Structures are given as structure tokens and as C-alpha cells.
Amino acid sequence: QSMLTQPPSVSGAPGQRVTISCTGSSSNIGADYDVHWYQHLPGTAPKLLIYANTNRPSGVPDRFSASKSGTSASLAITGLQAEDEADYYCQSYDTSLSGSLFGGGTKLTVL
Amino acid sequence: QVQLVQSGAEVKKPGSSVKVSCKASGGTFNTHSISWVRQAPGQGLEWMGAIIPIFDTPNYAQEFRDRLTLTADKFTTTAYMELGGLRFEVTAVYYCSSEVGDCHGGNCYSVWGQGTLVTVSA
Numbered sequence: 674q675s676m677l678t679q680p681p682s683v684s685g686a687p688g689q690r691v692t693i694s695c696t697g698s699s700s701n702i703g704a705d706y707d708v709h710w711y712q713h714l715p716g717t718a719p720k721l722l723i724y725a726n727t728n729r730p731s732g733v734p735d736r737f738s739a740s741k742s743g744t745s746a747s748l749a750i751t752g753l754q755a756e757d758e759a760d761y762y763c764q765s766y767d768t769s770l771s772g773s774l775f776g777g778g779t780k781l782t783v784l
Numbered sequence: 785q786v787q788l789v790q791s792g793a794e795v796k797k798p799g800s801s802v803k804v805s806c807k808a809s810g811g812t813f814n815t816h817s818i819s820w821v822r823q824a825p826g827q828g829l830e831w832m833g834a835i836i837p838i839f840d841t842p843n844y845a846q847e848f849r850d851r852l853t854l855t856a857d858k859f860t861t862t863a864y865m866e867l868g869g870l871r872f873e874v875t876a877v878y879y880c881s882s883e884v885g886d887c888h889g890g891n892c893y894s895v896w897g898q899g900t901l902v903t904v905s906a
Contacts, residue, residue: 709892711829718879718896719821719829724886730894762829766891772845773819773891778828 675700675767677776684782685753693779695746695763701774703744706766710739710748713760713778722761723748750781758783786811786884788897795903801868804900806880813861814838817883819893820854820865824876832878835863867902875903 678696685691695708702708710723721730723739726746739748746765750757763776791805806818819834833844837856844852853866863880867873878900881893 707890713829718899721887721892721894724892724894725890728886730886764892770846772843773831775829775831
């Protein structure tokens with residue numbers, strides 16, 4: 674089944690580093706399709722955080738970084754701040770679905 | 785910079801249809817894919833489908849293939865999402881998004897509408 678799997682939640686103290694994984698399969702990440710990451714705060718529209726696996730749009734702090742390897746990808750946030758508390762989603766293309774696919778989302782709690 | 789402005793909240797009865805608009809301004813509309821994404825309460829983001837206005841050939845997610853119609857008006861630079869069979873739907877927020885700038889041709893969504901809440905209630 675085509676899906677992108679993320680941990681439901683992660684947490685960290687201010688200043689710490691956290692990572693969020695995104696595990697796919699041979700029909701999406703493993704087929705060399707790009708992975709993108711979004712930050713979603715309640716009541717607002719999602720915001721593009723990382724595009725094409727590792728690239729930050731203008732205005733996104735360099736505390737946010739990402740990588741991709743094989744059938745998985747990972748988002749890292751360093752120097753955690755209270756304002757980083759949000760839901761984070763990975764997204765890619767899936768050949769079996771012939772369309773986009775979002776991960777289930779990960780809720781980041783800043784302790 | 786492209787901006788997307790969506791139509792207002794809707795309340796619909798089960799079994800009916802809803803049509804949401806997404807007006808683009810400030811940039812190129814025709815050649816950039818417009819996708820629709822929804823989020824039900826307590827759930828994650830779900831891709832519904834996409835359309836490139838200049839080609840006018842939509843691509844639908846399997847789950848919505850029988851009930852979803854995406855259209856785009858090149859002259860008013862407005863995209864539309866019509867979802868029928870709301871009997872099976874719960875209240876959700878529907879977003880339009882565009883693959884402009886960094887995302888052009890890259891299957892990601894760099895600009896988003898503000899979201900439209902569709903409430904299904906008898």
C-alpha cells in the first residue's frame with residue numbers, strides 16, 4: 674500500500690535538536706521522487722518548509738534541514754523554539770497512485 | 785508573488801455538493817498546477833487532485849475520482865473544486881495550493897489559499 678509513515682509525535686526542550694522521519698516505499702521516495710516538508714499551525718494554511726529533499730525556501734531559518742536516503746527522508750530542527758510547535762508533514766509523488774501523497778503528520782511539542 | 789484567495793465557509797446537507805473557488809492574483813496562473821488538499825478534524829493533510837489550467841486536464845486521487853470535479857477559468861484566473869456525495873464526508877477544511885516559484889514543475893506546494901471550512905450537517 675502506498676503511504677508515507679511519520680511518527681505521530683515528537684518532543685524536545687527549547688534549544689534541543691529533533692528529527693522527524695518519513696518512511697516510504699519503492700513507489701514514492703524509493704522511486705527517486707522528491708520529498709517536501711510542510712509546517713502546519715492550527716488555523717493557518719500549511720507552509721512549505723523544505724522542497725526537493727534539501728532546499729529551504731527564502732525566509733525559512735537554517736535551523737530547519739532535511740535529507741533523503743533510499744526509501745526514507747528526515748527533517749531536522751535544531752535550536753528548538755516555542756514557535757516551532759506545530760504539525761509537520763512530508764509529501765512526495767507516488768507512481769502507484771499517480772498523484773501526490775502526504776505523510777500522516779507529526780505533532781512537535783516544545784517542552 | 786502569487787496569492788490565492790478562497791471562497792467563504794459553507795454549510796451543506798448530507799448528500800449534497802459543494803463548490804469552492806480559489807482566485808489567483810499577482811502571478812502566472814495558466815501554467816502552474818493548482819492542487820486541492822483537505823484536512824478533516826484531527827486528521828492529516830489529504831491530496832485530492834490537481835489541474836493545470838492551460839491543459840485543463842485534471843488528475844484525481846483515487847478516493848475522490850467518482851465525486852470530484854476540478855475546473856479552472858483561465859480568464860478569471862480562478863480554480864474550482866466541486867465535491868459531490870457529501871453524505872460520506874465529515875466537516876473539513878479545503879485548501880487550494882499552487883506549484884509556483886520554487887515548486888514549479890516540482891510537485892510541491894509553495895503558495896496556499898487560506899482554506900475553506902465545509903460543514904456537513906443535517
